[in-house]
Amino acid sequence: xxxxxxxxxxxxGQRPGTSGLRKKVTVFQQPFYLENFVQALFDVLPxxxxxxxxxGGDGRYHNRIAVQVILRMAAARGYAxxxxxxxxxxxxxxxxxxxxxxxxxxxxxxSASHNPGGPxxxxxxxxxxxxxxxAPEKITEAIYARTLEVREIHMLxxxxxxxxxxxxxxxxxxTIEVVDPVADYAxxxxxxxxxxxxxxxxxxxxxxxxxAMSAVAGPYAHSLLEHELGAPAGTVVNGTPLExxxxxxxDPNPVNAVDLIRCMQAADAPDMGAASDxxxxxxxxxxRGFVVSPSDxxxxxxxxxxxxxxxxAGLSGVARSMPTSTAIDRVAQxxxxxxxxxxxxxxxxxxLLDAGKVTLCGEESYGTGSSHIREKDGLWAVLFWLxxxxxxxxxxxxxVRELWREHGRCVYSRHDYExxxxxxxxNLMRELRAQLPSMPGASLLGQRIVAADDFAYADPVDGSxxxxxxxxxxxxxxxxxxxxxxxxxxxxxxxxxxxxxHETDLHRHDLPVQQVLAPLVALAERVARVRHWxxxxxxxxxx
Ligand code: VG1
Ligand code: CO
Numbered sequence: 001x002x003x004x005x006x007x008x009x010x011x012x013g014q015r016p017g018t019s020g021l022r023k024k025v026t027v028f029q030q031p032f033y034l035e036n037f038v039q040a041l042f043d044v045l046p047x048x049x050x051x052x053x054x055x056g057g058d059g060r061y062h063n064r065i066a067v068q069v070i071l072r073m074a075a076a077r078g079y080a081x082x083x084x085x086x087x088x089x090x091x092x093x094x095x096x097x098x099x100x101x102x103x104x105x106x107x108x109x110x111s112a113s114h115n116p117g118g119p120x121x122x123x124x125x126x127x128x129x130x131x132x133x134x135a136p137e138k139i140t141e142a143i144y145a146r147t148l149e150v151r152e153i154h155m156l157x158x159x160x161x162x163x164x165x166x167x168x169x170x171x172x173x174x175t176i177e178v179v180d181p182v183a184d185y186a187x188x189x190x191x192x193x194x195x196x197x198x199x200x201x202x203x204x205x206x207x208x209x210x211x212a213m214s215a216v217a218g219p220y221a222h223s224l225l226e227h228e229l230g231a232p233a234g235t236v237v238n239g240t241p242l243e244x245x246x247x248x249x250x251d252p253n254p255v256n257a258v259d260l261i262r263c264m265q266a267a268d269a270p271d272m273g274a275a276s277d278x279x280x281x282x283x284x285x286x287x288r289g290f291v292v293s294p295s296d297x298x299x300x301x302x303x304x305x306x307x308x309x310x311x312x313a314g315l316s317g318v319a320r321s322m323p324t325s326t327a328i329d330r331v332a333q334x335x336x337x338x339x340x341x342x343x344x345x346x347x348x349x350x351x352l353l354d355a356g357k358v359t360l361c362g363e364e365s366y367g368t369g370s371s372h373i374r375e376k377d378g379l380w381a382v383l384f385w386l387x388x389x390x391x392x393x394x395x396x397x398x399x400v401r402e403l404w405r406e407h408g409r410c411v412y413s414r415h416d417y418e419x420x421x422x423x424x425x426x427n428l429m430r431e432l433r434a435q436l437p438s439m440p441g442a443s444l445l446g447q448r449i450v451a452a453d454d455f456a457y458a459d460p461v462d463g464s465x466x467x468x469x470x471x472x473x474x475x476x477x478x479x480x481x482x483x484x485x486x487x488x489x490x491x492x493x494x495x496x497x498x499x500x501x502h503e504t505d506l507h508r509h510d511l512p513v514q515q516v517l518a519p520l521v522a523l524a525e526r527v528a529r530v531r532h533w534x535x536x537x538x539x540x541x542x543x
Contacts, residue, residue, distance in 0.1 A: 001172055002157040003076050008032045008150065015144045018345040018487030020126025020134070022112045025062050028123045034066055035153045038073050038108075040146035041127055042154075044139065048079040048105070054098045054128075055082055056090025056181065057110025058216040058279040060117035061243040063088050066110050066125070067163065072155040075171040079105075082174060085181040088163050089241065091216045091280035093380065094185040096132035096373035101184050105130055111216075111279035114251035115490060118244030122490050133350035133374025137466065140347075182223045188372055189224060189380065192310030193387045201390035202230045207270035210382065211260045214238045214246040217280035220379050229386075250277050252284035252366055252378075253543040254291055265289050272385065272396050276378035281346075282366040283378040285385055287396030293412050295325030298362035300399050301384050303331045305360065308387045310372065319352050319361040321345070322455050322470060323482045323498040325410035327403065328362070334407075343457050343469035344484065350374050351461035364414060364498065401509075408504035411516045415539035416486075417495040417530065425485050425493035428533035432471050432483055435527060439473065447523050450474045455482075473527070478502050481524050495534060497524050514542065 011033075015021075021037055028034050042048070053074050057063040067088035074082055083098060084090075088110075090098070095107045112124035127135045127143070135143075161169050161176060169176040202208075208231055212218040218239035225231040238246070249256045252275035264273040264286045273286035285292040292300075302318050305311035318332050319340035332339035340358060342348035346367065352358045353371045362368040367376035368384075388399065439452035455469040470484035479501040486494035499520045503509060508516065524530060531537060 003172070004155060004157045006032070006035075006153040006155070008036065008153060011036045011147055011150065020109070020124050022115060022122055022124035022488055022490055024490055025119055025121055025123045028062055028066070032153060034069055034125065035073065035155070036147055036150050037125060037143070038070055039150045039153050040143050042073065042077045043146050043150065044142045045106070048074070048077045050080050051105035052081040052083065052102060053079045054090070054095055054102070054104045054107030056085035056095055056107075057088060058091065058113075059087070059089045059241040059243065060112065060123065060245070060278065061119055061121065062123045063110050063243075066123070068160045069155070070108055071161060071171065071176060072158055073153070075156050075158075075174040075176075076154040079174050082176045083179050084163060084176060086164065086166060086178050089181050089216060089219070091181070091185070091220060092375050093281055093373055093377040094181055094220070095128060096375040097185045097188045098179070099128060099130065099132040100373060101187070109279070112490070113279045113488070114249070114277040114282060115488065116245065116249050117278065118247065121244060128374070131350060131354055131374050133353070134345070134347040136347055136350065136464070138464065182220055185220060186224055186228070189383055192308065192372055192380070193383045194309050194391065195229060197390040198383070198386045199230050201386065202232070206389070207272075208235050208386070209260060209263055209270045209273045210236045211252075211257055211273070211275040212236055212239045213248065213250040213252065213257065213275055213277065214240065214242040215250040215276065215278045215280065216241050217276040217378055220280060224379065224383070245278065252277050252282055253541070254284075255541050255543065257284060260286060261291065272389065274382045274385075277366070280378045281376040283368060283381040284366050285381070285396065287400070290397040290400070292396060292400055293325070294362065294366045294368065295320070295327050295364050295410060295412055296400050296403060297381065297385075298324070298360070298368050299327035299331045299407075300388070300403050301368065301381070302328055302335070302360050303403060304388050304392065304399070307391050308384060311359065311370070315359040316356055317352070317358040319349055319358045321348070321363040322472065323414070323484065323496070324362060324364040325412045325500050326478065326502070327407065327410040330407040331403075340460070343455065343466050345487070346376055348457065348459070348466070351459055355461045357460070364412070404509050405506065408502050409509045411501045411503055411513055413499050413513050413517050414543050415497045415499065415521070416541040416543075417534040417536055418489070418540040419492045420495060420534045420536070422493045424533045424535075425495055428495065428528055428530070429471065429483065429485060432528050436471070439527075444526055445519065445523050447519060448476045450476060475520070475523075479520060481520050483524070483528060495530070497530070497539070499524070
C-alpha cells in the first residue's frame with residue numbers, strides 16, 4: 001500500500017452554499033473534483049493525529065464511489081480511526097449523533113439532501129465539526145479559499161474496502177470501522193422519548209403512515225417504528241433506500257409527497273402521516289385530512305415539550321430561521337423564554353445550542369431539531385409528535401387548532417420560482433434592495449409597510465456577522481414578506497418568497513391559505529416585479 005501524491009491543475013473553486021457543496025453528479029464525476037474539495041478540507045483542518053472521523057451518506061448515486069475515495073484520502077491524512085456506516089450509509093442526523101457519542105473530531109456527510117438523485121441528479125458533500133453540526137461559515141469560507149490553491153492530492157494507492165459487512169479494517173496506519181448506521185441514533189432516541197407510551201399507542205390501534213420517500217430514513221424508521229415500537233408492518237412505506245429515490249424528488253412537502261397527502265385525505269386515513277427527505281433530516285407532519293405547516297409544528301412541539309421525558313425540565317430558549325413564521329415567538333413569549341431569529345441554514349443554530357441558549361429550533365422548510373444533536377432531525381420530530389399524541393390523547397389536528405385558538409393562526413406560505421437565470425434573480429434582489437430606504441411608512445395597494453431591511457445577523461455567542469440574508473418587509477398587524485435566493489440549488493437560481501399573516505379571528509382560520517395571502521402576493525409583485533424578472537406567471541412550487 002503506497003501513499004501517492006497526484007498533481008492537479010488549477011480549479012475554479014467551489015463555494016459551498018446554505019448546506020455544503022451541491023452540484024450535479026456529472027460535475028462530481030469530473031477528475032479530481034471531489035478530491036480537490038476533500039484535500040482543501042483536510043488542509044484547513046487541524047492535525048488528524050490520534051483523531052476519529054465519521055463518514056457516511058444518504059446512499060444516493062455516486063455515494064459508494066465517493067466514500068472509497070474519502071477513505072483513501074483520510075487514511076493518507078493520518079486519522080487514527082474512521083467510522084463509516086455499513087454500505088457507506090448514514091443519515092445526516094445519525095452522523096451528528098455518532099460524532100457526538102464517539103467524540104470524533106468531525107464527519108463528512110455525503111448528500112444533496114432534498115435534491116433529486118441518480119446519474120442525472122445531484123450529489124453533495126459537507127463537513128460537520130466536533131459538536132456534530134455543520135461547519136460554520138469561517139470554516140466553509142476557508143475550505144473554499146483553499147480549493148483555489150490545491151495543486152496536489154494525497155491518497156493511498158489501495159483497493160476498495162468491503163463496506164457491506166460490519167467489521168474492522170486497516171488502511172495504512174488508520175483503523176476503519178464499519179458501523180451499524182442505526183445503533184447510535186436509536187440510543188439517542190431512546191434517551192429522549194417515552195417509548196413505553198408510544199408502544200401503548202400503537203397497541204391501541206393508532207395508525208401511522210411514514211413515507212421514507214425511497215431515501216435514507218427507511219432503515220431508521222423500520223428499526224425504530226416497526227421493530228421497536230410495535231407499529232404494524234407496512235407503517236413505513238418507500239422504506240428501501242434507492243440510488244435515485246425511485247426517480248422522485250425526496251423533498252417532503254405536499255407537492256412532492258402527493259401520495260401521502262392523498263392517503264391522508266381518504267375516508268379510512270391513518271391517524272398521522274409523516275415523510276422525510278433524502279438524508280432524513282427533514283420532516284413533514286400530516287393529520288387526518290390536515291396538513292401541518294412546519295412553522296406550526298415547531299410551535300406545537302415547543303408548547304408541549306415538557307410532556308416528553310427528554311424535555312421535562314423545560315426549554316432554555318428556542319430559535320427559528322428568519323423566514324420561519326412567528327408562531328414559535330408567541331409560544332416562547334407565553335413560556336417566558338427567549339426566541340432567537342437566525343439566517344436560513346442549520347449551521348446558525350450551532351452556537352446557540354452549544355451555549356445552552358436554546359433547546360428547540362426549526363425552519364419553515366420542514367426542518368425541526370433540538371440540542372440532542374446539531375442537525376435537524378426528521379424521525380426525531382415524528383417520535384416527538386407520537387409521544388405528544390400518546391400522552392395527551394389528542395389528535396394532530398387537535399393540537400394545531402389548540403395552538404391557533406390560543407395564539408392566533410400564522411397563515412403562511414412559501415412561493416418558489418425555480419430554474420430562473422442567475423443574473424435576473426440578482427437583478428430582482430438588487431432592485432428590491434435599492435428601494436429599502438424609501439419603503440418604511442409607504443402605503444402600497446392599501447397595505448402599510450412598517451419596516452423594511454436586508455436581514456443581518458450578529459451571532460450572540462461569537463459575534464460573527466452574516467449580512468444580506470434576505471430582504472424582509474414588515475407590514476401592519478405583523479404580516480411579513482421575505483425575499484431571498486436559494487443557496488442549495490444546482491441549476492440556475494431559485495427565488496423564494498415567504499408570506500405570513502397573523503389571523504386572530506377564529507372564523508378566518510379555515511379560509512384557503514392562498515386566498516388569505518393574496519394581498520401580500522400582490523404587494524410582492526408590486527415591489528419586486530417578480531413576473532418581469534422571473535418570466536413566470538406563477539411560482540413553480542407553493543408550500
Ligand atoms: C434550503 C432551506 C433551508 C435549509 C436548507 C438545507 O435552503 O430553505 O431552510 O436549511 O435547504 O436543508 P435554501 O438556501 O435552498 O433556501 V437540507 O434538508 O436540503 O440539508
Ligand atoms: Co435534508
